[in-house]
Amino acid sequence: MNFRTPTGGTIDRNTLLHFTFNGEGFTGHSGDTLASALLAHGVHEIGSSVKFGRPRGIVAAGSEDPTSLVQIETPFPEPMLLATTVELYEGLEARGLAGQGRLASISDPARYDAKHEHCDVLVVGAGPAGLVAALTAARSGARVVLVDEQNQAGGALLGVDEYLDDRPSASWVADIVAELKSTPGVLVLERTTAFGMYQDGFVLALQKRTDHLGFAAPASVARQRVWRIRTKQTVLTTGAHERPVVFPDNDRPGIMLASAARTFLHRYGVLVGSRAVVFTTNDSAYCAAINLAESGVDVPLIVDARPEAPARLATECAARGIEVRAGQVVTGTEGEGRVTGVHVAGATVACDTLLVSGGWNPVVSLFSQARGKLRYDAELGAFVPGEELGSVRVAGSATGELDLASCVRQGREAGSAAVVAAGFSSRGQVPLPVSDSRCTSRSGLVLWRVPGDEDTSFVDLQRDATVSDVLRATGAGLRSLEHIKRYTTIGTAHDQGKTSGMIAAGIVAEALGVEPADQRPTTFRPPYTSVSFAALAGRDRGALHDPVRVTAIHPWHVAHGALFENVGQWKRPWYYPQPGEDLHTAVLRECRAARSGVAMMDGSTLGKIDVQGSDAGKFLDMLYTNMMSTLKVGRIRYGVMCGVDGMVIDDGTVIRVGEERYLVTTTTGNAAKILDWMEEWLQTEWPHLDVHCTSVTDHWATIPLVGPKSRDVLAAVAPDLDVSNEAFEFMTWRDTQVAGVPARVCRISFSGELAYEINVTAWHGLAVWETLMAAGAPFGITPYGTETMHVLRAEKGYPIIGQETDATVTPHDLGMSWAVSKKKPDFIGKRSFARAENQRADRKQLVGLLPVDPSVLLPEGAQIISSDHLPEPPVRMLGHVTSSYPSAALGRTFALALVRSGHSRIGETLYVPVSDALVPVTVTDSVLYDKEGTRRDG
């Protein structure tokens, strides 16, 4: 059957597009939606319902449709789209759904992006009111953005045959759009749905840029774009949705909204059936009846629930052979699948289509999201904007005003008021069009449902929720609409209750014997229509999900086979496996080099903060637990920082560069946090201090050169530097030339070995690294990564912040009371040390653990108990293993651990549950290697 009209609509009849639906081949035209193309072939049945498996058709023509859910298969699978919003393209394959969509099992190759836009006036909805509002604003010189979800402007005009100013409305629309598009500073976005409205004029809109192109979509163009619009003023001309009336068996395919039938006719040139009965509570459906009748559809009957039919329209109907019965209702329908008849006054009227109109619901979702209060309009039977908002105006049928002349007048007023509020003088003179419309929609009867079989009277067609569900909910004692929505699931489906929500509220009010006005409407939440996850993720995926930071020396590490560890945003070399090596063998080799020869690592990721000013010492005294102001220029001190709660937050070395200048180092992961911490104290507590902090992390390349032979290597590349122990003492620094470039060399050691930390500008980092490698080659210099660094420091009992600590550990717990000043009257965290909990003798303290079997490696994260057999849970735990390694230097395994009363347990045997076994371990001091510190001077 062909239901395409010979002429009319905005489709391009010269194009022929092939598509399949549920495996069957069809054709349509450019400009069709999947829904209109199917209807043109007489296909109404789209899917089946989620609960009862009843057939579901097409109810509306746009994004408010509750039923036409389809799965798109080509060019890429996408679940849960509405056939009424899928623009037809060549090669489209789709199938109807039974409530659930299906995700693709492969990655989506499409690109998505976001764009920021700033404007004076944003107009949402390019219907008649929106067009006039936008043009008024544009002619006043304002920056205007006009968004509309459709692929063409016009809004409700797309679905009617009206004339404006004695010409087809499409021509009036086209002129305005042309002027807007040619006006500088005006952006017209089609296929763009404003889906979320937030504070301060922030509106999010989704633009579908290539979906309608199907296979022809260029890969270089982002498929969808999120527009982040920041506007001074917003005009919401979002229109109104027609709502149905609920009656028994109101869910059959072929039963649709009267306005949808008009839209399919006038926009797509499609007749929705051969024989259509109309059931209405207001005038607007008469126009649908007349239009369809004039287009050749047999329209035997209009059932008007009002006591009297409108005289003029009834006369027009009579002239076309349409019987009008006032004061009657549709009490049921019949049909296997598609509707074949409707019950009116005890008789069955045969038909293949039933057009329904129960009035109009203004689209107030965005207004409500903008926190505008809603008011119940009893005459309309709907919630309308109930207050003026400062920067958000509503015009057109979104206000509940359904007459075109009023809508465009409101549009002009809102556009004018918006530009004035945005700081412009309203110069935009837009003449208002005069319509020849025969139908107004205002004079309706509010009718939620026709009594009858409540089990088949569907309120929410997608959720299969019926009048009896609503009545069960109220019968169960529920009064709040929110409860009833949850009890029945009404309004929670894909359409979010666009057409069903108001009806549900009305039926509930009737059941409870109250007015809808007495009820709090359920909350409108973003998004207005669904938005793909990928569109929201935009470009922030893969490598762009979080910036990758690499050091100046990174290319060398890559070229030399390093494996990397993520530390914060940094990529740090973890270890450098040689052929055949695993982590342990590589690390043992790297450790041996550091302890017996020379090794070096890339330490550039360490945080570095330049602290300057006459109060710098005083400031650092407050931040560190130990004294920094007494540090002499040229010297270096290790320090620990605590939070106000007395728990360790970071550590590192502090270099005194000059009388009023320090260079502070932080852990890699905490660099930004510590700078923020410093700024917070300086700016909010001690603004009187003369201190300035600057992050210089990325300015320097830092290379720790470690091992007994490090002095020889340094001597070879720093000829100006006296590297002798006497001339260059431990915990001092020198400015010199290394590899021919200016360098700062610090004699510090995180391994206990003789070591130097060479700092050069990042620019020279790679060259200096390569020079050091060459100079060290005769000594077997070995690059090492973070794992070896961890082993070397652990052998010396040095904690790693974040590994040995977890925000519950004090410097005392770490055995670092030596780093806590007893002289300073105060520093951050000091007061907390005096709290009861901090005074307990059984705090967890850092100790070493030596497995009794020296070949057993304890798992990091293992728990520690005192019992030599495993009792029934809950088992009392004494602490846990924080670090654990095989050690080349010790010739055995070892671990660090936080253990309850650990410092007084030295020598005790404790037990570590590993799988089903208990591993006996001896508690030791945390310093396991070179306790006397003989190695640090070489």
Add this chain to the structure above:
Amino acid sequence: MQLPEHPDFLWDDPEPKASYDVVIVGGGGHGLATAYYLAKVHGIRNVAVLEKGWLAGGNMARNTTIIRSNYLWDESSGIYEHSLKLWEGLEEDLGYPILFDQRGVLNLAHSLQDVRDSVRRVNANRLNGIDAEWVDPQGVKEICPIVNVSPDVRYPVLGATYQPRAGIAKHDYVAWGYARAAHAMGVDLIQNCEVTGLETAGGRITAVETSRGRIAAGRVGLCAAGHSSVLAAMVGLRLPLASHPLQALVSELLEPVHPTVVMSNAVHVYVSQAHKGELVMGAGIDSYNGYGQRGSFHIIEQQMAAALELFPVFARAHLLRTWAGIVDVSPDASPIVGLTPVGGLYLNCGWGTGGFKATPGVGDCFAHTIAHDKPHPFNEPFTLERFTTGALVDEHGAAAVAH
């Protein structure tokens, strides 16, 4: 799947009486559960639950329904595992289909330190009698095939902790199950009744002032989540809490793809697929204090980016609805449950983002606390005094996914 039908009768809507033995402020999950256990376990039935809006319409209606007990510290393990055990019998106990589904939860590790912390937590859990295991990336893939365990992503999955007994439940059903059962035992559920003042005499609570008049009360339990600070301030009690927006979202209904619950602290997302097929997701809290029940959309966008990193197949799923609750966050990410300096006034707050899973456990313990004027052993560590002594239960660190 189709959800089971709710019963034909739930509760009625009484006028408040002049006086009750116990008034519970807050008709969310915790308040309803407390009332239920007061009536059932302690025989205290002259109880009113006061709700300023509609029952269970606050965080109970807004959370992502994740239930687990794999917390790090013994104190947390105690109360959350107690809760999980109650969950395991709750459907029968309430006679209500709460759809408790023990589909397990994976907490992903994305860095070597995440791995250490995760293993530590698994070991602690096992010694506390809580089911927990460490699974490697291949194991993650076997439990949840749609997780991207490729090493070539920004923050690769290095493994996960897995608690098989963890899962989800249907939040409305849980709340309504408690409400119906409490109501059946004589508890008055009073909606649209906002508490505007707390009346004391001689250091004891005597009544609550409400939008529906004064209601005398022998004892008062506060179960108001995000609004706890405001209520406590009515008796001059200051709490170490900050109320923040926490957003969540759902997709449309999809065929089953996600058999478990996945949480990732490092990339900030947690996801499950609910019974009907919708993906349910949450993320981090909005940074600022807020009672507005709305958050900022860039949080959702970041969450989507994180979700697609882990689950590339979600690309063309659609966001259907977003919302926000108000969570009361404490300094150590652990709750405050116990007595107050005001006689007969009891506090249950500070659950932050993790209150849903505790519903039965805290309901039971808080009822015990109110009935005996003494904390239950499981909530004894969670005093207000711990912030003075320093005996915090810091669940930020190793069990950083505090949901």
Add this chain to the structure above:
Amino acid sequence: MQLIPCPWCGPREEAEFHYGGQAHVAYPSDPSALSDEEWAQYVFFRDNPSGPFAERWSHSAGCRRWFNAVRDTRTHDLLAVYRVGEPMPEVAS
């Protein structure tokens, strides 16, 4: 996403800012003189009102300055911003 009017830079997107909690909580001049209760109040206890709230923000992705704001926590609307050291302005709640 809100616009936050940085007193140094003007209105900027919320994502550029870092939140710092309650304002005007001074570091005690002599912590050692405080009782454990008083110290705990400083460390852990903050006002958490539903309504206007004086709080700290840092324009961390902009000028990196801290400033104070009065914001209504019910609506999240910013009622006033002011620089560190300036008194809290009167705002209509």
